[in-house]
Amino acid sequence: MNMALLHYRGGLMDGVSLEMDKWKKVLEKLGHNADIVAGNKKEGVDNYIEDIGFENKLYRIINKNAFEKLEDFTEDELVKAIELESDKLLKNFEKGLEKYDVIFPNNIWSLGAFLPTAIALKRYADLHPEKLFIAHHHDFWWEREYFLNSTSKKIEKLLEYYCPPVGKNIKHMVINSIAKEELKKRKNVEATVVPNVMDFEEKSFIIEGLNKKIREYYDIPKNSIIFLQATRVTRRKAIELAIDLIEVFNKKVKDKKGEILYNGERFNGEILLAFSGMCEDDVYFDELKKKAKELNVKILDMYNAVEKGIWSFWDLYNISDIITYPSILEGWGNQLLEAIVAKKPVVLFEYEIFLSDIKNSGLEYINLGNEYEMIDGFVTVNREILEKAADELIEILFNKEKYYGIIERNFEVGKKYFSFNTLENIIRNLLK
Known part of the structure; x- marks a missing residue:
């Protein structure tokens, strides 16, 4: 099958990027075609989807208004801006994810770091019930003080609904047992615990001398x-x-x-x-x-x-x-x-x-x-x-x-x- 490991960014040294690299190796070993799909152009990213990541021009301004202080928008204008950007990103997903049978969103549906991406991806999942989405939740928004400081109840509701969402074609993975229990309490969904792993057979970076x-x-x-x-x-x-x-x-x-x-x-x-x-x-x-x-x-x-x-x-x-x-x-x-x-x-x-x-x-x-x-x-x-x-x-x-x-x-x-x-x-x- 064709599979996408999807994240805001890839090819870097952050924990999520490193884990996606490992997943790619394992999926390919199991006989699947696996691509790292991200919103940044970087060596190690197989498929670039424009504007889904932190390089989006609206990323900072939307997040600043959503989680710090409403300056550029009123509350309703902010929600409208998020919706409009989601509409645009949905089109980007339609083009960028078309060939994949299974999609592994990493943190997009848990951290809430850029709400338009989370919303667009949920809409895409709803439009494509034939595709399987296995969401890998490394971090949740409720674990980070920055995202808890939402400027409005409407933003809180968006976080609660989309991070993570629930759907018939969506499965959930978390990286520890505490997150599993919290997700069950908040969303009444069962998640699979997936620990971080390493390739204990690969010693190429331990070179004598x-x-x-x-x-x-x-x-x-x-x-x-x-x-x-x-x-x-x-x-x-x-x-x-x-x-x-x-x-x-x-x-x-x-x-x-x-x-x-x-x-x-x-x-x-x-x-x-x-x-x-x-x-x-x-x-x-x-x-x-x-x-x-x-x-x-x-x-x-x-x-x-x-x-x-x-x-x-x-x-x-x-x-x-x-x-x-x-x-x-x-x-x-x-x-x-x-x-x-x-x-x-x-x-x-x-x-x-x-x-x-x-x-x-x-x-x-x-x-x-x-x-x-x-x-x-x-x-x-x-x-x-x-x-x-x-x-x-x-x-x-x-x-x-x-x-x-x-x-x-x-x-x-x-x-x-x-x-x-x-x-x-x-x-x-x-x-x-």
Whole structure:
């Protein structure tokens, strides 16, 4: 069958784009023709449909009036503008989706990031009962404060009706059990839980010797300790916790200079926190840099090399000794799986979905706890937790048997529960 993985955007490093890439591989392995269809022209997008995404000229103005402040329209004029744009986008869908038998809308019917697209797609589904729509809900509008601040009851009603909609030819997928329960409560529909997955058979981005090559590019000695923050730079990632941890670790590891690391190198005393993800909040990143300077934590931003194509996002996992994942809010956790496939130990904060959907799998990690408070705009955890985590890090990084034991056991857990085989089985059931 011909299948479309549909999103506002594709070919990027956001979680939805990454998941669609994985779905494409699995669908093609199952014998289907699968295209990534999006509203942006980017390498990795197979079919471009104009104006359904964030490049639509009306995107910012409609959203500003719908969720921030009515300035350009009255309430009725705003609804009318949304309807008119939906009429136009319906025509775009008629042309762009014609050849597909099964369409997987990603977030379009859940996040409500551009209401005209959600409305147009529902109308298209109603006009084509012969097509199957399996909606993949990664994030819901009721989970984001921005979308909760709707300027009118009419906008709220549109969100409630279309995000997500209900229809005979529409099935629903969510990425965690909490979302499944909430969707059942709100819309009385049953959803299939689909965890994030990784290809545990594909090791092409773990190339022997690449660690050394990239470190030489950045003039980093092979016997330094590198923490990698591989997420995007945005506040919910709570990257300040990684800085706090490294500050404690720096003090505890001083007397380890000259001792042998897990990889056989003699530790030179240098510790870096490297960033490989795109920055989505410049103000926040500046705050992090200031905090790191005050706490004597050295940082390195490597994303420019990704943007320029010097290194891939995947390559940069191989520069690190350990991955920091202190996020306090995740729909699932792509970077966690990436770290497991890349065979790196992980430091993580036990965010809600990790506790409900992932922890029982048996993954091993350095724990930053599951409670925090906000102090001066930063997420903070108890100092004792940081002290304990730093001690565990030292035990792992200076113990070859322990280090490799953890990463190999985690790899097997990931392969068992979060591999492409898991996704294949789910897709087969959805297509029955």
